[in-house]
Amino acid sequence: MSFSVDTGEIFGYLGPNGAGKTTTLRVLLGLLSPTSGTAIVLDADLSKDDSMRRRVGVLMENNGLYDRLTARENLEYYARLYEVNRPGNRVTELLDFVGLTERAGDMVGNFSTGMKRKLGIARAILHEPEILFLDEPTSGLDPEAQHMVRELILRLSRVESMTVFLNSHNLDEVQRICSRVAILHQGRIRALDSIQHLTSAGKKTGFSITLADTTQASEAEDLLSSFGGIGEITRNGNVLGMMLVTIHAHEVVTTLVKNGIWVEEARIQKRSLEEIYLDVMRQAEGDVA
Amino acid sequence: MSRIMVVAEKEVRQLIKSRNVMLSALLFVGVFGIFTVPAVLSGMGDTGAMMDTLGFYLVLTLGVFMGYLFTAQVFLREKQSGVIETLLCTPLSLRELWFGKVLGVTIPGAILAYFSAILIMVTGSAFTGQTLVPSLPVLFHIIVVIPAFIAATSGLIGFTQFILGMRENQILNFVIIFGIIFLTTFIRELTGPEFSVTWTVVAAAFGLALLLILVTAWLTRFLSRERIITTLSE
Structure with missing residues (x-):
């Protein structure tokens, strides 16, 4: 397995349960030794240099919080472990950042899963790390809390220029916030590229056209069928779907309009990350078999 | 403040807030x-x-038992909840973590041992109608040697809780409980009618406690992040 993560990017690390995502994370964090090779984070091997841990923030599936301490006490404890300057101010600032100022004095044991996750993120960025490792950050959260956590991650990347390594099997989440992904299967990386490139890759492009007049659908289908460079065409009412093989979308639209067919809407359909992921998994399982 | 003290302070605070544990103690x-x-x-x-x-012997036994009780809260609980994984990602070294936790157990354990000594003295005085005060060697034993034994017990149990898996730790709990019962019986036998607590006896006990602490502190070099992580409950 070999990959690198660029400064300031949100890197998604995808894979099914048991693929080795958390193990990779633990190896990168110097908690486990690799069977061979080295794991370098910020030009250092974390297993050999405790002081480098100051530059790294971590949020594992467990939030690293103590139920019997208050939100403020939890953050203050970690602030002192990381020797944060003016810990009181920093803790206040972060409680505000994650919207928990009013619950600062409450025991964490009484918090909801979403609140614990927010506090966990505050804890992870307390010492202003250069890189943040997140393990399934939205797992077990309701949609609203998931949205809030995603927004927090995006803010950290855009505003604080923090590099984020995101372990997840939530494909929708990864597609929304990551710039690059690696897809893991049984301990091996099967795909590694930018989301942009992965979703638009391939020789075929999905394309759909919505006609203004349903009665022209049959005529439009016949016309497009006579074209070279278009794959199988499907028709559903006034919507025609097709795969563009060697022809561009604008050529299809221009031809239809020139032939007096009214086009209401044309849309290029990119492959979703889910489709790509499933393809990669099928291919990987085929390779293994 | 050193990170050892930060850990110790947090452990004491958390123990005080653990009402069930404190009430049991x-x-x-x-x-x-x-x-x-x-x-x-x-x-x-x-x-x-x-x-x-x-x-x-009684204050020693009670102190050691307090050490055992609090160690489970301080070492094992963190491993069971998984919080230890986050701590292992901080700049805290394993030795700092271990020392901080041992100190965090020893302070409340010693306070409770002192409290038990006062209780024994008051009860004894009330029962006999005389003011009973321990001799100087015993006073030294209570104030210095017993905390050393609490630290040794906590250090040794905490070390094994760190390196053993959850199932092995359950077995260890039974072994420790029986060990404490055996220790109590053994010391009672030792302190028969002929036995008197002299400076020599106290010095020997202190030496034993220090030896245990030193051996356990040396053993911590065999602690590794990997060992702790691979023995976490899934």
Whole structure:
């Protein structure tokens, strides 16, 4: 397995349960030794240099919080472990950042899963790390809390220029916030590229056209069928779907309009990350078999 | 403030907030501190010797048990909840973590041991109608040697809790409980009618406690992040 993560990017690390995502994370964090090779984070091997841990923030599936301490006490404890300057101010600032100022004095044991996750993120960025490792950050959260956590991650990347390594099997989440992904299967990386490139890759492009007049659908289908460079065409009412093989979308639209067919809407359909992921998994399982 | 003290302070704070644990500890100290006194007192002629005997073995046993009780909260609980994984990602070294936790157990353990000593003294005085005060060697034993034994116990148990898996730790718990019962019986046998607590006895006990601490501190070099992580409950 070999990959690198660029400064300031949100890197998604995808894979099914048991693929080795958390193990990779633990190896990168110097908690486990690799069977061979080295794991370098910020030009250092974390297993050999405790002081480098100051530059790294971590949020594992467990939030690293103590139920019997208050939100403020939890953050203050970690602030002192990381020797944060003016810990009181920093803790206040972060409680505000994650919207928990009013619950600062409450025991964490009484918090909801979403609140614990927010506090966990505050804890992870307390010492202003250069890189943040997140393990399934939205797992077990309701949609609203998931949205809030995603927004927090995006803010950290855009505003604080923090590099984020995101372990997840939530494909929708990864597609929304990551710039690059690696897809893991049984301990091996099967795909590694930018989301942009992965979703638009391939020789075929999905394309759909919505006609203004349903009665022209049959005529439009016949016309497009006579074209070279278009794959199988499907028709559903006034919507025609097709795969563009060697022809561009604008050529299809221009031809239809020139032939007096009214086009209401044309849309290029990119492959979703889910489709790509499933393809990669099928291919990987085929390779293994 | 050093990171050891930061960890110790957090552990003490958390133990104080653990109402069930503190209540169990106080109940244990109260019951044994009060009810053992008349039983021992009735079997001995010299009340001063009685005070010394109780101060030597009962306070020690109670202190060691407190150490055991608190160690489970401080070491094992963190491993069971998984919080330890986050701590292992901080700049805290394993030795700092271990020392901080041992200190965090020793401070409340020693306070409760002192409390049990006072309780024994008050109960003994009330039962005999005389003011019973321990001898100087026993006083030294209570104030210095017993905390050293609490630290040694906590350090050793905490070390094994760190390196063993959850199932092995459950077995270890039974072994420790039986070990403490055996220790109590053994010391009681040792402190028979002929036994008196002298400076030599106290110095030997102190030496044993220090030796245990040193051996355990040396053993911590075999602690590794990997060992702790691979023995976490899934």
